[in-house]
Amino acid sequence: MYWWLRKRNCKEDKDAESQRDFQIYFSKSIQHSGQKLHYESEVVLWLVDKLLHASREQLSKSFFPVLEQAIGVDSTFESQSPHEDDAVCSLLVPLDPPRGHAFHLEVGTVGQMLADSCIRVELVCTCKTEETVGDMLCFLHHPEEALRKNQKPSLLHTLCTGSYLDVQQTALWFQDFVTPAWEFVPQSHHYRMKVLPSSRSCKLQLTHVSGRTLLVEMMLGVQQGDSDIFVSSQATEAVCTPRTTRALSFSVAEAEFFWLMAKQVPSDSCHLSCLQLCTHFLVGTALSSHILGTVVMHLLTTMPLAGWHRSCFPEQLDEIMWYLDLCLEKRCLDHFFVDNDDLCEEITLPQALQRAVPLNLLQHLVYDPAAHKRAMRELKELKSLLSIQLFYRH
Numbered sequence: 298m299y300w301w302l303r304k305r306n307c308k309e310d311k312d313a314e315s316q317r318d319f320q321i322y323f324s325k326s327i328q329h330s331g332q333k334l335h336y337e338s339e340v341v342l343w344l345v346d347k348l349l350h351a352s353r354e355q356l357s358k359s360f361f362p363v364l365e366q367a368i369g370v371d372s373t374f375e376s377q378s379p380h381e382d383d384a385v386c387s388l389l390v391p392l393d394p395p396r397g398h399a400f401h402l403e404v405g406t407v408g409q410m411l412a413d414s415c416i417r418v419e420l421v422c423t424c425k426t427e428e429t430v431g432d433m434l435c436f437l438h439h440p441e442e443a444l445r446k447n448q449k450p451s452l453l454h455t456l457c458t459g460s461y462l463d464v465q466q467t468a469l470w471f472q473d474f475v476t477p478a479w480e481f482v483p484q485s486h487h488y489r490m491k492v493l494p495s496s497r498s499c500k501l502q503l504t505h506v507s508g509r510t511l512l513v514e515m516m517l518g519v520q521q522g523d524s525d526i527f528v529s530s531q532a533t534e535a536v537c538t539p540r541t542t543r544a545l546s547f548s549v550a551e552a553e554f555f556w557l558m559a560k561q562v563p564s565d566s567c568h569l570s571c572l573q574l575c576t577h578f579l580v581g582t583a584l585s586s587h588i589l590g591t592v593v594m595h596l597l598t599t600m601p602l603a604g605w606h607r608s609c610f611p612e613q614l615d616e617i618m619w620y621l622d623l624c625l626e627k628r629c630l631d632h633f634f635v636d637n638d639d640l641c642e643e644i645t646l647p648q649a650l651q652r653a654v655p656l657n658l659l660q661h662l663v664y665d666p667a668a669h670k671r672a673m674r675e676l677k678e679l680k681s682l683l684s685i686q687l688f689y690r691h
């Protein structure tokens with residue numbers, strides 16, 4: 298029996314039918330808000346694309362990282378903001394090395410939850426590739442004097458700490474040029490743009506003339522080979538993160554997984570509605586949307602897809618809560634993209650991750666009984682809130 302049915306067992310069942318209708322209505326309204334967010338994500342992607350295009354021209358003579366086309370990585374359910382009316386869009390902006398430079402990724406360890414990854418910057422010889430690199434002097438083989446007089450400094454002298462790309466300096470550099478570049482975006486007069494404070498990413502607040510606000514968070518990342526994995530500036534859970542340390546980001550792989558699933562689940566599937574509803578109540582708790590997303594990804598690959606039909610909304614919410622409960626009890630939830638045989642082959646992972654030892658996302662709860670107790674309490678509260686939302690609100 299479902300936990301919310303158990304909870305309301307003492308109450309009469311006379312309006313069971315109307316409650317079921319409300320669940321379907323609720324699922325539909327979430328789906329509608331998801332579609333609205335999807336539309337706004339498209340608008341933001343278009344605006345950011347114009348912004349990055351403008352920046353490429355401004356940066357063409359310098360040796361700052363090359364900004365590639367942004368990738369939308371918010372899986373709809375994560376779109377949330379302190380103000381419910383604001384849409385939040387998360388984007389990843391891939392960085393390529395500028396001319397005469399190479400990026401070498403030093404991927405972190407499983408023990409550190411892959412959060413101790415770095416981007417090492419190296420100068421490369423351009424003496425023999427003058428045609429492809431254009432009018433520039435080789436950083437390695439021209440005298441320092443000539444370089445200083447005739448050329449802008451290398452990336453090692455601008456955004457690096459030692460030989461490593463500095464997270465904070467790179468974020469601040471990106472924030473600094475966004476404001477002047479915004480003037481070159483054709484539709485910029487429709488929006489008022491404000492850069493919000495952030496030490497690891499670039500957060501923009503775009504206010505449309507209608508008053509509607511879009512919040513955009515852009516993370517900067519370097520792709521690992523040709524995989525769907527990036528070393529990214531997204532915030533890590535570590536309390537004190539060195540300025541050159543980044544997390545391994547699976548957000549592109551995750552967005553691709555949900556896109557692939559959308560083509561396979563029933564046309565009016567409720568999996569995103571379930572995620573969006575649960576995530577809404579998780580704000581401010583230790584149970585992150587990443588944990589919840591991982592639970593749903595595991596369920597999507599292990600349960601019959603027909604079971605995600607919208608009419609099964611309460612059953613699937615129950616399944617998600619049951620799985621989360623089980624994981625918290627065991628203090629174990631395997632990372633979805635590490636050593637997972639159930640993963641679709643369309644998602645490209647570095648070989649090292651395919652063969653890595655499983656990564657337990659709840660490892661910290663093994664050593665921290667207080668955190669475990671808090672997580673169990675928050676799960677209980679989440680169930681209670683969902684129960685109220687589903688049965689008593691209308």
Ligand SMILES: [Zn+2]
Nearest residue numbers: 422424435438
């Ligand atoms: Zn050279």
